[in-house]
Amino acid sequence: MLSSTLCRCGKEGFYLRRHSGEILCKRCFVKSVEKIVLKTIKRDKLIIPDDQVMIALSGGKDSVVLIHILSKIERSYDTALFAITVDEGLRGYREEGLGLAKRVAEKLGIKHHVITFKEAYGHSLEQICKFAEEKGVGLLGCTFCGILRRRLLNDAAMKMGATKVATGHNLDDEAQTILINILRGDISRLARLGTKPIRLREGFIPRVKPLRYVPEREIATYAYLKGYPLYERECPYVRASLRDEVRDLLNNIEARHPGTKFAIVKGADRISDLLKEKIEESEVGRCSRCGAPSGREVCRMCEVLSMLGIDGSFINHLAE
Numbered sequence: 001m002l003s004s005t006l007c008r009c010g011k012e013g014f015y016l017r018r019h020s021g022e023i024l025c026k027r028c029f030v031k032s033v034e035k036i037v038l039k040t041i042k043r044d045k046l047i048i049p050d051d052q053v054m055i056a057l058s059g060g061k062d063s064v065v066l067i068h069i070l071s072k073i074e075r076s077y078d079t080a081l082f083a084i085t086v087d088e089g090l091r092g093y094r095e096e097g098l099g100l101a102k103r104v105a106e107k108l109g110i111k112h113h114v115i116t117f118k119e120a121y122g123h124s125l126e127q128i129c130k131f132a133e134e135k136g137v138g139l140l141g142c143t144f145c146g147i148l149r150r151r152l153l154n155d156a157a158m159k160m161g162a163t164k165v166a167t168g169h170n171l172d173d174e175a176q177t178i179l180i181n182i183l184r185g186d187i188s189r190l191a192r193l194g195t196k197p198i199r200l201r202e203g204f205i206p207r208v209k210p211l212r213y214v215p216e217r218e219i220a221t222y223a224y225l226k227g228y229p230l231y232e233r234e235c236p237y238v239r240a241s242l243r244d245e246v247r248d249l250l251n252n253i254e255a256r257h258p259g260t261k262f263a264i265v266k267g268a269d270r271i272s273d274l275l276k277e278k279i280e281e282s283e284v285g286r287c288s289r290c291g292a293p294s295g296r297e298v299c300r301m302c303e304v305l306s307m308l309g310i311d312g313s314f315i316n317h318l319a320e
């Protein structure tokens with residue numbers, strides 16, 4: 001609470017936006033976050049009339065804030081919303097988020113579905129990580145999780161007739177991902193990171209990130225002000241990831257140089273605009289095993305499943 005300073009509306013200040021110096025009361029803070037999200041949606045046409053939007057709802061604060069704000073604008077955009085939670089099968093971690101996701105969707109009157117790794121791939125993430133250890137596959141839990149979850153969301157979106165998949169990635173997530181791609185030298189992924197929905201090819205439902213310009217701290221504050229419980233249980237695999245190191249690094253820099261995360265994301269947007277056309281032109285094709293759109297002969301999902309000795313032949317053959 002900022003007791004000695006006032007918001008621009010004259011009320012008592014509640015939140016100091018360090019990167020801009022703005023002081024906001026509770027009401028102006030909430031309005032301001034919503035305004036940023038709406039501006040992003042409009043400017044980049046993230047959602048257009050008649051869209052069927054599938055919201056990836058983990059139950060964490062980001063996806064809860066996303067579904068809350070999208071539910072407020074649903075009618076004015078004439079869109080249909082539904083939510084989906086991916087249950088990776090992480091005992092002691094996912095249950096709480098799953099329960100929260102169900103309650104939030106129910107409260108907002110939004111249809112909610114749950115899909116599991118076990119059903120889709122025959123094994124939970126825990127089992128997959130165990131196989132990896134036994135087989136000496138040197139990939140981290142987050143790598144399997146990211147590849148398999150992305151594919152699952154896309155397949156579910158296709159089956160359920162979604163035209164967009166909305167995810168709760170915030171400014172911090174995006175700045176981290178950009179830095180990770182640079183550290184890995186993965187320029188093509190950098191090109192695909194912009195906020196605008198891009199349809200790379202048939203069989204790929206565009207993903208949109210309406211919270212891309214809202215810092216994590218503001219999302220947590222918004223969720224708190226709206227009365228949503230914050231579940232901060234940590235995934236057992238998160239501490240081993242490169243993302244975790246990059247998160248700490250960026251938080252330290254941001255504390256000393258406010259605005260750094262914004263600068264990284266805005267700079268990457270410009271690079272993405274310049275590179276996008278080239279990438280869209282050059283990357284066409286399908287995975288020779290599952291038929292999913294892929295820039296490689298064999299997609300990442302098929303690659304990791306075969307490394308683990310998991311038979312992926314029962315997975316949707318998207319080319320058919």
Ligand code: SF4
Pocket residue numbers: 088141142143145146235236237238
């Ligand atoms: S921290 Fe990693 S393993 Fe855990 S849910 Fe997130 S991406 Fe998956």
Ligand SMILES: [Zn+2]
Pocket residue numbers: 007008009010011024025026027028029
């Ligand atoms: Zn105010």
Ligand SMILES: [Zn+2]
Pocket residue numbers: 287288289290291292298299300301302303
């Ligand atoms: Zn494949």
